[in-house]
Amino acid sequence: MKKLLFFCGVAAVLCSSCGKRIARVESVDIVPQPVSVVASDGAFDLTKNTKICLLSDDSTLNYSVRLFNGLLDKSFGKPLPVIKSTQPEAGAINVRLGGLQPEEYTLNIRPDGVDITGGSPAGVFYAFQTLRQLLPVAVARGEKAGVIELPVAEIADKPHFAHRGGMLDVCRHFFTADDVKTFIDILAMHKLNRFHWHLTDDQGWRIEIKQYPKLTEVGAFRDRCNLQAEADAPKDSVPYGGFYTQDEIRDIVQYAAKRFITVIPEIEMPGHASAALASYPYLGCKGEGYVVPSTWGVKADVYCAGNDSTFRFIEGVLSEVVELFPSEYIHIGGDECPKINWQQCPACQQRIKTEKLKNENELQSYFMQRAEKFLAGKGRKIVGWDEILEGGISETATVMSWRGSAGGIEAAKKGNHVIMAPNSHCYLDYYQTDKTETEPKSIGGHLPIEKVYSLDPYEGLNADEQQYILGVQGNLWTEFISEFDHAEYMLLPRLAALAEVGWSYDNKDFDSFKKRETSLARLYDAYGYKYAKHMFPADSTATDTTK
Structure with a gap:
């Protein structure tokens, strides 16, 4: 019986990771620039069975979870399971609140799990926006996957301006209501937090x-x-x-x-x-x-x-x-x-x-x-x-x-x-x-x-x-x-440049921004956003969407 259970467990693991493996991004390029990024070799394997473990009863955490699950749904064919717990789970994305300023967060990706801590649900949201940029662009395009690699990294971050x-x-x-929502989506992607609506x-x-x-x-x-x-x-x-x-x-x-x-x-x-x-x-x-x-x-x-x-x-x-x-x-x-x-x-x-x-x-x-x-x-x-x-x-x-x-x-x-x-x-x-x-x-x-x-x-x-x-x-x-x-x-x-002024005022570097924004532009392509190409190098892999 023990052998049977063992083999069933192995089979379950194999099934959970069957399908294409989408490799991790080549470098940790985040816009706006975080306060601190320490990247390492290795990856965390995200599968359709990876749990999101909420270590708080705050219901607004579900906003971030649902949006993140929406990014993964096409690749995995279903959202990640979400649980509530008083203790972190091994191999899960553990989400907790406390000990930080309201919009501040930390994101720790290890081979054996992911830890997110936010000073408030807003801080957790920004951590998920960072995690979004660390997903391979194939995920944004909705490619099917069995495993999605996330790069090992420790990120500490908070905005400069309120x-x-x-x-x-x-x-x-x-513009239609749907257009306005797309505008809001673009703001959110860049960690902007105010929509001034000239009515x-x-x-x-x-x-x-x-x-x-x-x-x-x-x-x-x-x-x-x-x-x-x-x-x-x-x-x-x-x-x-x-x-x-x-x-x-x-x-x-x-x-x-x-x-x-x-x-x-x-x-x-x-x-x-x-x-x-x-x-x-x-x-x-x-x-x-x-x-x-x-x-x-x-x-x-x-x-x-x-x-x-x-x-x-x-x-x-x-x-x-x-x-x-x-x-x-x-x-x-x-x-x-x-x-x-x-x-x-x-x-x-x-x-x-x-x-x-x-x-x-x-x-x-x-x-x-x-x-x-x-x-x-x-x-x-x-x-x-x-x-x-x-x-x-x-x-x-x-x-x-x-x-x-x-x-x-x-x-x-x-x-x-x-x-x-x-x-x-x-x-x-x-x-x-x-x-x-x-x-x-x-x-x-x-x-x-x-x-x-x-x-x-x-x-x-x-x-x-x-x-x-x-x-x-x-x-x-x-x-x-x-x-x-x-x-x-x-x-x-x-808008990405202005977002970096607002978020990363003490940590700005235009040469670094150009490299990181080139990576972000691949997401613009995947989402079908139109954008200007004047800043990007001629050999950029981002395709022309202005025509």
Whole structure:
């Protein structure tokens, strides 16, 4: 009987490892660069019978496990078995919490098992994202396997900045809910943790607000898809546009949360308001004649700051926004607000006198601080573009610096928190190369990946002032981006460079990054992402996906 059991055990082991053996990756190349990597010879053999052993009752660990199992499912034909235990299992992937900062993790791959420790479920998620990059690319392609080798390595890692974000403009061009989820997947792959969702602008209102249905009936549509500089360009046969229902938004917020990404919505004010004014003309100083524009650029029509009805509208919109988005921060815009209509509006001029304001810049600050006070009553904080500095801001407002870094430097010196997203380094709608003839259409500019990587969020600040820098963000505006594969091309690989600035600020090395990003690009290929190839060596094994 003992011999029979022995041979049955041997047979079970052989069966578990039958099929193709997919060899380990040649080198341990991780983006963004971990704090510490010690690689050794040897491999851990991952099979369909390898257990994932959860040493904690925290149910959110299942988010990471399910996503990792989703990567292996095609190769093994089934997910790995998941168990809960109070003790680690030999030959398993053991997952535990404790003893580290929330986003910190350690990953120890040995020939006889894998140990993951996270300071929180988010740290565990990032450990699995690292493990994902250590899987052979054949797994990402879904090749069948009996054994998948993981390289022996000890990795200790944590991010430098708390805010590591990416922004998607869905107003200039609308993207489906599935496209938005793909954007979130790309953020997660690079260990970014904030999705800034630009939901309202002149060219389209994209969020359903129950109290104000015309915002999506009227404001979500314009007369053509492709934005032009001239208003007399040909119109489409049917209106162009779209919006996200509140159910779709809840689903996307939940989808992001399972990837430990916080969604920060942006509701633009007091400028970039044409779509809202076309829907409800009483919100503007003129009260009539508004359309959803099919041209890009800064528009003179803005919310009227003199009428209380405007603020009732803003509060009604924000009341529904905070119910949809659990984020600590709500972005309320504040950029590119022409003051010409305010200068000519009796109600706005009366507001200036009544509130004892000096000028229209202070009127904008009054507008923003009134919205901030309302949101504070809902337990939320605001983020605004750096123009909110011009008339004065509250101590609790966070500044997103986009017109270079000067606004962020000024805000940090005042003691306000700052997110650095300067157009000089972080505007991913600019051309990736100065050889633009064969490039996808861009709004202009030239932002090579080397420039993105060179961003120093602390530049111009002393040690005391640096504490106010929350992090960095890459922004993708879509005036000339109407298809999502074009969006992918503009994001990648520059988003990886910015992710390394945010995660590995103290540990950056561009030559090392180029080598590691070449490995990551093979995953881009396997997932079918479009990306620019300018940084990669001519003999790179990554195939051209830009055509």
